[in-house]
Amino acid sequence: MTTVIILALVISASLAILLSLASVVFHVDEDPRLQDVVDMLPNQNCGLCGNPGCRAMAQAILNEDAKLTQCKPGDQAMREEIKEYLETTPNEEGEFVKVKM
Amino acid sequence: MEYIAIAFGAIFVNNVVLKQFYGLCPFLGVSTKKSSALSMGMAVTFVITFSTMIAYALYSQVLVPNDITYLSTITFILVIASFVQLVEMFIKKFSSSIYSALGVYLPLITTNCAVLGVAIDTTVNSSKLFNTTTPGFWQVTVYAVGISIGYAFVIFLFSAIREEMDAYPIKRNWQGIPIALIVAFIMAMIFYGFGGIV
Numbered sequence: 001m002t003t004v005i006i007l008a009l010v011i012s013a014s015l016a017i018l019l020s021l022a023s024v025v026f027h028v029d030e031d032p033r034l035q036d037v038v039d040m041l042p043n044q045n046c047g048l049c050g051n052p053g054c055r056a057m058a059q060a061i062l063n064e065d066a067k068l069t070q071c072k073p074g075d076q077a078m079r080e081e082i083k084e085y086l087e088t089t090p091n092e093e094g095e096f097v098k099v100k101m
Numbered sequence: 102m103e104y105i106a107i108a109f110g111a112i113f114v115n116n117v118v119l120k121q122f123y124g125l126c127p128f129l130g131v132s133t134k135k136s137s138a139l140s141m142g143m144a145v146t147f148v149i150t151f152s153t154m155i156a157y158a159l160y161s162q163v164l165v166p167n168d169i170t171y172l173s174t175i176t177f178i179l180v181i182a183s184f185v186q187l188v189e190m191f192i193k194k195f196s197s198s199i200y201s202a203l204g205v206y207l208p209l210i211t212t213n214c215a216v217l218g219v220a221i222d223t224t225v226n227s228s229k230l231f232n233t234t235t236p237g238f239w240q241v242t243v244y245a246v247g248i249s250i251g252y253a254f255v256i257f258l259f260s261a262i263r264e265e266m267d268a269y270p271i272k273r274n275w276q277g278i279p280i281a282l283i284v285a286f287i288m289a290m291i292f293y294g295f296g297g298i299v
Contacts (some may be wrong), residue, residue: 003167003169004169006125007163007167007169007176008172009170011176011179011180012179013157014182015179015180018183018187019183019186022186022187022190026190026191026193026194027194028193028194028197045205047205050203052205053204053205055208056201056204056205065242067257
């Protein structure tokens with residue numbers, strides 16, 4: 001039993017260290033609003049909106065390519081939350097995204 | 102000579118897609134363009150090779166001596182998932198066009214059964230594959246490289262055929278996935294013939 005616990009701890013800790021180092025080395029600057037919009041979407045990755053996954057949908061919303069109603073699992077509360085967030089949060093150049101419902 | 106036999110067997114005879122039927126989802130999903138098929142093949146090659154090497158080392162050095170081989174699946178999945186994350190970060194950093202072309206299929210390498218299949222075949226089920234029950238490290242590495250080259254080769258070939266097929270008139274109800282599945286079936290028959298060589 002102790003061997004199993006030690007083994008699990010050692011393997012997961014070493015892989016976690018490897019990944020955290022990699023995330024520093026391979027860091028990519030992206031729009032900080034992207035992650036916030038991803039968190040507000042349902043995150044079922046169903047693809048009903050026509051984008052491969054919720055992250056791509058969030059990117060499409062930020063590019064003004066997608067309507068919020070394309071997200072089928074999302075309800076009215078989600079749409080209003082995202083709309084309000086994007087209307088109050090500009091990007092680094094101070095530009096706002098025009099949200100399409 | 103032994104290594105050549107293992108590599109040939111892994112690439113052609115026991116081809117991971119057309120003989121063992123592993124990893125069919127990205128085989129059909131990412132094979133519409135040659136460039137994305139090639140980068141998918143390279144990503145899978147990296148993940149299969151390194152995760153199999155580490156999985157083999159963990160299995161033979163840690164799991165077997167401590168008699169906890171029942172943990173092999175969860176250990177392998179941990180290693181595979183970490184390598185997929187690594188590849189994803191690497192591709193995102195150095196080529197965002199490949200990153201967007203592969204899309205959701207890139208994180209889905211984690212669930213690609215070819216990767217876990219090779220890791221399990223070379224460790225837990227190794228007696229079916231190699232003549233000895235305990236294959237050496239380099240035998241396993243050559244096998245993993247061969248399997249992944251076979252995967253990359255087949256997915257590239259399939260995407261080249263699918264690109265060429267766009268130029269020909271195909272009945273509307275056969276376009277897309279149906280005709281692709283028939284092409285895969287014919288390719289599998291051709292690869293079945295390699296079994297007679299060994």
